[in-house]
Amino acid sequence: MKFVDEVTIDVTAGNGGAGCASFRREKFIPFGGPDGGNGGRGGHVYAVGDRNLNTLVDFRYTRRHEARNGEAGRGSDQFGAAGDDVVLRMPVGTMILDAETGEKLAELLVHGERVLIAKGGDGGFGNLHFKTSTNRAPRQKTPGWPGEVKSLRLELRVLADVGLLGMPNAGKSTLIAAISNARPKIADYPFTTLHPNLGVVRVGPSQSFVVADIPGLIEGASEGAGLGHLFLRHLQRTRLLLHVIDFAPFDDNVDPVAQAKAIVKELKKYDESLYEKTRWLVLNKLDMVPAEERAGRVKDFLKRMKWKGPVFEISALTREGCEPLIRAIYQHVASLQDHPPEDVDVRFLPTEDLSEAAPKPDADDPRFR
Structure with a gap:
């Protein structure tokens, strides 16, 4: 197997599905009210440390990785399904850096360590979300938020004593x-x-x-x-x-x-x-x-x-x-040698550290107006 210890890849998280503007219409039920569901979130892109791998050669030939978009909301109070996540298995010892700024985003040091590297966009709101006691027939809906798009540089540094x-x-x-x-x-x-x-x-x-x-x-x-x-x-x-x-x-x-x-x-x-x-x-x-x-x-x-x-x-x-x-x-x-607790086998890093810049719903967003 060819030894590759540095590659550049592009990752794209899924976009959120659009919300739906719909009203319940059935026989003998006049003024059924809004029933448009929210869209599903886009798929995330995760990196997972795998001790069974010792090279980045797989990423040399597959450089673009895209997660699926979330489904759009539908009537009858149906929310869209979330997009499937993409899990990229990398050798333990891989550093993940932003290819444009050089900033270190994550470092996989433990087998099974799971890190969020691209957050999927949140789904848009259907008109069911905007229903209130004073706004009983809202016609607003919002499109889904876009997922993160990143260019990443992967560097493998072998773990040896x-x-x-x-x-x-x-x-x-x-x-x-x-x-x-x-x-x-x-x-x-x-x-x-x-x-x-x-x-x-x-x-x-x-x-x-x-x-x-x-x-x-x-x-x-x-x-x-x-x-x-x-x-x-x-x-x-x-x-x-x-x-x-x-x-x-x-x-x-x-x-x-x-x-x-x-x-x-x-x-x-x-x-x-x-x-x-x-x-x-x-x-x-x-x-x-x-x-x-x-x-x-x-x-x-x-x-x-x-x-x-x-x-x-x-x-x-x-x-x-x-x-x-x-x-x-x-x-x-x-x-x-550091001796971790015996009941802890795998360490998971919190995904919030890497998703602070991810787009999130905002009440002041013009799409709400």
């Missing part, structure tokens, strides 16, 4: 394959990873965390070079960043310290909050370094890097050092 970043061929895909159930493409050439990969790491029967692997970064990534800058947004929701470093590059002229500093520099250019996120160093490919040289080279690296945070020495290929890394990650993630 841990994010992997580093240069191409640093061993990120090998690492996520070694510690999780993910099976990304692994090869001996740069940019093997072309889209984010998610893997679930099982620590125990009910203990796990999610790792995200993005394409490798290169110098100038924040300005559009390479592929990684397109997917850096997927790291913004992570609780921890693992900076994977190729400690034994094939080219002897390549300096791991210079590569590591280049990644940190690009991270800071792209997003200051991402740069300030908790970050650990993972020195990979130690199996390619002679055992008697490892301690000295690691010490020299940390000294030149001026790094004082956590450091892990591993070999993703042989899985050496992966177990201590997994345990440390889980302890860190568990310490930051």
Whole structure:
């Protein structure tokens, strides 16, 4: 399946049905009075988070979504039926923004979360609505109110506890394959990873965390070079960043310290909050370094890097050092984990927050006069 993480769609809520001006006319019942019903409301457009989806590819080919209009009112006190709603299923982690203003309208973070993104128009009033003790034969009726029409930009930011970043061929895909159930493409050439990969790491029967692997970064990534800058947004929701470093590059002229500093520099250019996120160093490919040289080279690296945070020495290929890394990650993630109430499985956002600007009946509307 093609990975798509940004699309633009148009949504149109249904218009309200028109009210009806009618009078009851039956044999032997003179002056039956008004019996015109109100029109039905137009259909709403909802967005629902679905954990079974991991891409926005469906919206790439179906960009316009319209709800049905409400039915018009009829005589004999018959109100029009409401239009059918449209429910758009999106991956958990999708941000919904106004394509014209860039304003964030909603964010789907929980499976089953339901958000109103376009409100249907209210139905018009029939003459039955205007009947009073002094106005016994009203002939007024109002048309239905129009539904909302919006152009929306959808951005998918994967929900993961841990994010992997580093240069191409640093061993990120090998690492996520070694510690999780993910099976990304692994090869001996740069940019093997072309889209984010998610893997679930099982620590125990009910203990796990999610790792995200993005394409490798290169110098100038924040300005559009390479592929990684397109997917850096997927790291913004992570609780921890693992900076994977190729400690034994094939080219002897390549300096791991210079590569590591280049990644940190690009991270800071792209997003200051991402740069300030908790970050650990993972020195990979130690199996390619002679055992008697490892301690000295690691010490020299940390000294030149001026790094004082956590450091892990591993070999993703042989899985050496992966177990201590997994345990440390889980302890860190568990310490930051929010524990919702056990009796709450799905969170629904109030639809009123998104419908304040929706057209509503107003007593001063000229259509009432």
